[in-house]
Amino acid sequence: MPRKRGIGLLLEGLGYRPQMSVECLKCIKFNLLQGDPMSTQPTQTNPYDFNPFLQWRQAVDYYRDDPFIQQVLRCYAGDRWDTAHQAALEISPRASFRWRDMADAIAVPEKRPYMMHYDGHNHRIDRIVRPHETEVMEKEVFAEALFSEKTDPWVKLIKMFLIYQNGEACISCPLTCTEGLVAIVEKFADTPELERILQHCKEGIDGEVAIGAQYLSEIQGGSDVPANILEAVNEDGTWRLYGTKFFCSATHADYAIVTALPKGEEKVAVFVVPSWLPGNKEREIRNGFTIDRIKWKMGTSELTTGELTFNGAEAYPVGPMDRGVANVVGIVLTCSRLTVGLSGAAGMTRSVREAKKYSQFREAFGMPIERFPLVAGQIRDMERAARRTTAGAFKLYRDFLNLAGGLQGGLATDENESEKRHRFMIRELVMLQKITTSWDAVDVSRAAMSIFGGHGVMEDFSCLPRLYRDAAVNELWEGPRNVLLTQIYRDILRVKDGYLPATLVADMLAGADPAIVDALGLEMAELVAFENPLGLDDAAINFWKQWDGYCHRLFHAYQDLALAEVEAL
Numbered sequence: 374m375p376r377k378r379g380i381g382l383l384l385e386g387l388g389y390r391p392q393m394s395v396e397c398l399k400c401i402k403f404n405l406l407q408g409d410p411m412s413t414q415p416t417q418t419n420p421y422d423f424n425p426f427l428q429w430r431q432a433v434d435y436y437r438d439d440p441f442i443q444q445v446l447r448c449y450a451g452d453r454w455d456t457a458h459q460a461a462l463e464i465s466p467r468a469s470f471r472w473r474d475m476a477d478a479i480a481v482p483e484k485r486p487y488m489m490h491y492d493g494h495n496h497r498i499d500r501i502v503r504p505h506e507t508e509v510m511e512k513e514v515f516a517e518a519l520f521s522e523k524t525d526p527w528v529k530l531i532k533m534f535l536i537y538q539n540g541e542a543c544i545s546c547p548l549t550c551t552e553g554l555v556a557i558v559e560k561f562a563d564t565p566e567l568e569r570i571l572q573h574c575k576e577g578i579d580g581e582v583a584i585g586a587q588y589l590s591e592i593q594g595g596s597d598v599p600a601n602i603l604e605a606v607n608e609d610g611t612w613r614l615y616g617t618k619f620f621c622s623a624t625h626a627d628y629a630i631v632t633a634l635p636k637g638e639e640k641v642a643v644f645v646v647p648s649w650l651p652g653n654k655e656r657e658i659r660n661g662f663t664i665d666r667i668k669w670k671m672g673t674s675e676l677t678t679g680e681l682t683f684n685g686a687e688a689y690p691v692g693p694m695d696r697g698v699a700n701v702v703g704i705v706l707t708c709s710r711l712t713v714g715l716s717g718a719a720g721m722t723r724s725v726r727e728a729k730k731y732s733q734f735r736e737a738f739g740m741p742i743e744r745f746p747l748v749a750g751q752i753r754d755m756e757r758a759a760r761r762t763t764a765g766a767f768k769l770y771r772d773f774l775n776l777a778g779g780l781q782g783g784l785a786t787d788e789n790e791s792e793k794r795h796r797f798m799i800r801e802l803v804m805l806q807k808i809t810t811s812w813d814a815v816d817v818s819r820a821a822m823s824i825f826g827g828h829g830v831m832e833d834f835s836c837l838p839r840l841y842r843d844a845a846v847n848e849l850w851e852g853p854r855n856v857l858l859t860q861i862y863r864d865i866l867r868v869k870d871g872y873l874p875a876t877l878v879a880d881m882l883a884g885a886d887p888a889i890v891d892a893l894g895l896e897m898a899e900l901v902a903f904e905n906p907l908g909l910d911d912a913a914i915n916f917w918k919q920w921d922g923y924c925h926r927l928f929h930a931y932q933d934l935a936l937a938e939v940e941a942l
Contacts, residue, residue, distance in 0.1 A: 426734040430727060435535045436465035441760060448939045449767040450527040457527035461535065468535040475506040476542035479675050480839050486677045488667050498657040499664040501625045501677050507543050514544055515582040520555045520575050530770055537719035540836060541673040541843045547584045547623045549712040553705035554585030554630050556780060558645060561692040570628055570645055586626035587705055592619040596856045598632055599698050601641045605633040605688065612644060612690060614683040624664055624679040630705055632697055642697040644688035661686035672842030700782035707780055709851040710807040717810035717847060718766045720840045721759035721817045727835060728821035755817050762810050764939045765932030769802055794872055798880050801864060804857045805928040814844040858921055865901055874898040885934045893927055
């Protein structure tokens with residue numbers, strides 16, 4: 374009999390037998406990746422192990438094994454259903470297995486990205502050092518050319534939903550930012566530089582699809598973009614930036630949307646800043662800025678978020694200089710906020726799927742824990758939350774795609790009254806989705822972890838702690854809750870005479886139970902009529918508490934309507 378050696382002995386030691394199924398082999402692969410191959414193996418005194426659950430988890434295909442998301446896609450994609458469905462079937466194995474494993478592999482503290490400010494010859498390079506798996510996965514995901522003219526919008530959406538089930542993984546934010554950059558540059562690409570950047574981000578150049586970022590926040594203003602003081606100076610026909618930005622995510626990107634105040638002006642403008650000028654990326658010579666440090670964040674840890682100092686960075690203006698804030702909010706941030714809703718739905722979907730299966734596997738006091746009514750009720754509530762969030766995200770995306778002329782900066786347009794109202798409604802729904810979904814995603818992730826008991830907080834047992842931390846960060850990105858609650862109220866206050874609150878609610882919830890529509894419409898009308906919302910007395914404080922809860926209930930009603938539409942299919 375031939376002697377076993379090398380990998381043969383290793384596999385045998387891990388429990389391999391020639392007749393094993395593919396699922397069992399995947400479980401062995403999982404144990405190898407975790408670095409503790411015997412951690413779930415039974416012992417002589419205690420035969421218990423987690424392998425049946427792990428074997429199931431390792432074999433789950435995010436799309437093929439989820440009839441609900443297939444039904445959602447069929448409901449809202451319309452005649453684009455078959456194209457999107459086939460694309461989802463094609464990409465799902467990569468998202469479900471290859472990219473999932475890469476996302477898990479990089480989600481450990483020792484693989485966090487870090488800065489190398491100088492090379493061995495004392496040249497300032499500000500190299501962001503990231504794990505090899507991150508770079509490979511990013512290249513493969515961006516090679517999908519999600520923002521290409523050739524990519525159907527529904528194909529893009531379903532692919533992003535599947536990819537986002539793996540959490541941030543230094544993928545979600547770069548995709549989101551690239552989409553926003555493409556959207557605004559596409560609208561205003563009027564120079565060779567901008568046209569090349571657009572080509573690079575949409576279709577790729579020499580086989581490489583570029584990555585976008587957005588640097589808006591400054592230390593003195595945070596979400597108050599009009600308070601930006603980063604200065605833009607026109608020097609001999611070239612715009613250059615001077616000053617600092619305080620929260621710059623996707624710092625490794627090729628291009629960034631940057632807000633800055635042109636010298637001598639009062640209104641903030643929007644620019645695109647290349648990270649490297651032509652020919653300098655290989656030489657690691659950055660375009661007139663330094664990355665001063667990488668922030669240590671609670672979540673989205675695989676993603677670099679830095680503090681930058683601009684010292685003459687070459688920049689290209691995008692759109693009218695006096696419409697910078699309107700365009701960045703109305704176009705760039707709208708794309709980002711839509712994606713927060715989608716990524717929240719994706720994270721909730723995966724969290725609930727794994728918690729539900731674990732409740733069927735795990736036994737306590739002589740029976741599976743799914744048979745305890747408290748657990749059964751929690752699973753039911755989480756599953757409903759994930760499903761209505763997913764249905765709502767796809768319904769809103771369909772309505773978003775129906776915007777004539779695409780996104781616009783600000784509220785003022787030359788459209789007819791019906792189109793103006795529709796655009797306004799979508800603008801408010803996007804913000805409502807952002808605050809509601811990001812809040813619910815944290816709650817659902819936390820509840821899912823509780824189903825696992827002590828294992829729920831073990832970072833090497835499942836992805837749930839990472840998804841929970843990512844969800845908490847998403848709640849703050851693209852406008853924290855308080856900022857958006859205030860903005861929604863101000864928007865409605867501005868248009869209330871021409872677009873009655875009750876009519877707005879009726880338009881948002883067209884097809885819903887009339888009793889629910891009437892009650893929510895009446896409540897909005899009463900809230901908008903409040904006399905002193907900026908006071909610091911008890912009445913004003915209680916008003917804002919009610920407004921907060923009301924916005925949550927209003928968007929839940931929209932999501933419930935979407936879920937009913939899907940279930941009726």
